[in-house]
Amino acid sequence: MAGTAVFAQQISRADFEITDGVLVRYSGNAATPAIPADWGISAIGKGAFYSIAAF
Numbered sequence: 001m002a003g004t005a006v007f008a009q010q011i012s013r014a015d016f017e018i019t020d021g022v023l024v025r026y027s028g029n030a031a032t033p034a035i036p037a038d039w040g041i042s043a044i045g046k047g048a049f050y051s052i053a054a055f
Contacts, residue, residue: 011036023048 015028016035021042026033026049033049035041 013039025051027051 011030011034012028015026015030015033016023016039017025017027018039018041021040023035023041023044025045025047031052033052
């Protein structure tokens, strides 16, 4: 979109709970967290983003 600024968010691996390749929980405060592809996440568990009000 023209005129829309996109800012990179600081993502910390400590904000993500990953078990056997499944993202179990996100505890960060980013409204739109991006999951880096090289973290080996193959699935997102039900309720992983429950802490984000927008979801």
